[in-house]
Amino acid sequence: MVTVWTGLLIVGGGPGALAAAEIASGYRLPSLVVGHEAGKGPNAEFPVALDGGAVAALTPHGVLDVLRPYLAVADPPTLSPHVFEDILKHHCVADMNVTVYDAMEVTDRRPAGAGLRGTLTDGSARWDVEAEAFIDTSGYPDGLSDAVNRAASDVRAVLKRMQAG
């Protein structure tokens, strides 16, 4: 069985998953986003302003620039979580540091050092997956800024641990 290696495995979906992948990519940390589905928060279609923390997290490496043409309001950057995910998803697919596999899951998860091992499957085919680090965004807050801030915090923690290790 082919082993899929990645620096950062991201599961759980929602805007935080894509934000984490793009922030990690900015640091040249390759990631694998598995089973992403758009967040289903109650206000996913309503534009919301990104707070200072989210803007600071998305500005380096041009991530905010990707979103800029789609902003409902430029300052502060304002867009709906749905648009955020729609645009960033396509950007993730084009990003050579990010691999996106939809409609799949990672089963048989088990710790491997600071990372994780498991089985990547679409229900029929299977691959071993080995990640140096792991982020599960399923527990992230619904708010767009909160999710981005949490993603940035988690990626920073991963990078810090990798640098220390």
Added chain:
Amino acid sequence: MPTPPSEEQVLSWFDDLSNWGRWGEDDRLGTLNHLTPAKTASAAQLVREGISVSCSYDIRTGRQPGATVESQRYMLSTGLGLEEEGRQGLMGRGRAGGAQEYIGMVFHGYDVTHLDSLAHLFWDGKMYNGQPASLVSDRQGALKHDVLAVSNGVSTRGVLLDIARLRGVDVLAPDDHVYPEDLEAAEEAAGVRLEPGDVLLMRTGESGARLAQKKDYNPNKPRSGYQAACLPWLHERGISMIGSDVAQDVSPAGYRTVTMPIHMVGIVAMGLWLIDNCPLEDLAATCNRLNRWEFQFALAPIRFQGVTGSPTNPLAVF
């Protein structure tokens, strides 16, 4: 299934399969050097029935599966309202009218049928033939290895190797990868042998799934394609260009450092020209009907200066 080559083996091919310097320090053609005038002339003899088959998807606006950015079309002038007397259109007052538009797209990705130029990818900061990656810049685009290298187009013998047909399936499973042994088995089944200067089109059946599922098609998934083991085979056979109904590489490839070995070793080391995302269902049907798996292949990229490839409409002519 054959054993996949190790990562060390694949990495060694950056040197062992390299064509850097083979056709001169300033070479821009890479594996298209295998294509000779005699080859082009002999390929024209394959046109007997007078049938032409497109191997390109439609380019559509709006969100499309696999599109990096949705293709854009802005009409600058249209025919709207021109039935009304006195309405002024594109060509001013009078009886004549016309329409024109702006179009924009990101053709790299999994949506648009496109040719990758040799400026598309870098390895260790270098392009094909040792050119520095920094020669592709924001301001000027690709100063080396842009798609103008093939301004005169490509006309040669094309061969379809239908691996899905060989397996007896509609579409290859994502973990069913294509090895040299499969290519040779398909050659035998088709009664053809790939020769220097040929274009190889390899069918996995993925385009059939995409065409059937339309906007419901999920492009973000593992998929079959050429396993990295095909690289020495392509090198030895002197193939000038490859295409398939996927973006060539299997995904996941299973290597840590070289996640797209066909793209990376092929383009950067070999100077191999790739045509990504060719729908091959019509071509396969025509080959089946005529019981002929070789044809004249024709491709003419748009002459974009400084661009790392081109959307294209490859043609198979019988």
